[in-house]
Amino acid sequence: MKKQQNSPLNWLKNFPFKKITDHKYSRGQLIIVGGQKEMVGATILSAESALRTGVGSVKIICNKETLPIYSMKFPSLLKKEVNKFEEFKKFVLKNKECTFLIGPGAGSNKTTKQKVVFLLKNIKNVILDADALTSFKKDLNKFYKLLDKNKIITPHIREFKSIFPNLQKIKSNELKIIEALKIIDCTIVLKGSTTYISNGTSMVINNNSTKELAVIGSGDVLSGIISSLVGNNKLNTFEASCAGVWIHSEIGKKSGIGLISEDLINKLKPTLKQLYARFIKQRTSKKSTKLH
Helix, strand or coil: CEEEECCHHHCHHHCCCCCCCCCCCCCCEEEEECCCHHHHHHHHHHHHHHHHHCCCEEEEEECCCCHHHHHHHCCCCEEEECCCHHHHHHHHHHCCCCEEEECCCCCCCHHHHHHHHHHHHHCCCEEECCHHHHCCCCCHHHHHHHCCCCEEECCEHHHHHHHCHHHCCCCCHHHHHHHHCCCCCCEEEEECCCEEEECCCEEEEECCCCHHHCCCCHHHHHHHHHHHCECCCCECHHHHHHHHHHHHHHHHHHHCCCCCHHHHHHCHHHHHHHHHHHHHHHHHHHHHHHHC
C-alpha cells in the first residue's frame, strides 16, 4: 500500500474552488439527515462548515420538533420536514444526485440504522459519522456489505472499536485501518492525534494536528468539510477526506488554547483564502514552466 504524509501537494490541484461560471447548483447540494432535538447543534456545525467550505446549498432533513430550531438558528439553511420513514424514502429517491451526510446529531437507534441502510443502497456519495456508525453494533455484517468505494466513514477510536470489535487486540491504529479495509471497501478516516486516511490502495498519515481539537463538535465540523468536497466535478472520496482533515487540522493548530468548535468554522474563510493563494501560485508556476 502506498503511504505518505498529508499535504496540499497531494490534492490541491484538484481542489474545487469556485469558478466564475459557477452557480449554487453547479457547486453541488449536500443533504444532512438531522435527528434528535437535543442534538441539533451537531447538525448545525456540520451544515455551516459545509457551506463555508464551498458547497452550493445545504438542506437538513428535520421533523416537526426540530424545524423551528433550525429555522431560528440558521436562516440560510434549507430545510425539509420529514416525519415518517416512507416520506424519508420518497425524498431521498427524488434527490439521488445529491451528497448525503448522516450521523451528527442523528441518535444511535433503530431509526438511524434504517435510514443509513436506505441511503447506502440508493445514494452514490454518502458520508457516515458518529451515530450512523454506532447504530450497527448488533448487525455489523450487514453494514460491511453495504459499503463501497464511494462511501466515507469517519470514526474516532471508540466508534472504530464499536464497528470493528475483532480488531481491538491490534495496538497500532495504522495496522487497524489496514485490517479493517480487508473487511470493507470504502474510505476510512480514523480520527485521532494522528489521523489515518485510507481507501485500501493508498494511506495518508496526518500529523498536522493539535490536542486542542479534542473538543465536542470538532468531528461534526470535519464531517461537514469533507462532505462539501465530495460530488460531481469535485474531489474523489479519498482526496476529499485528505483535504478535509488537513484543513481541519490546520485551523486547529493555528487556533491554539481555548479552541471551541465554532472557532473552526469562523476560521475556515481565512484558511481557504490562504489555500487558494497557494493554488494560484502553483498553477502560475506550472504555466511559467511550460512557457520556458
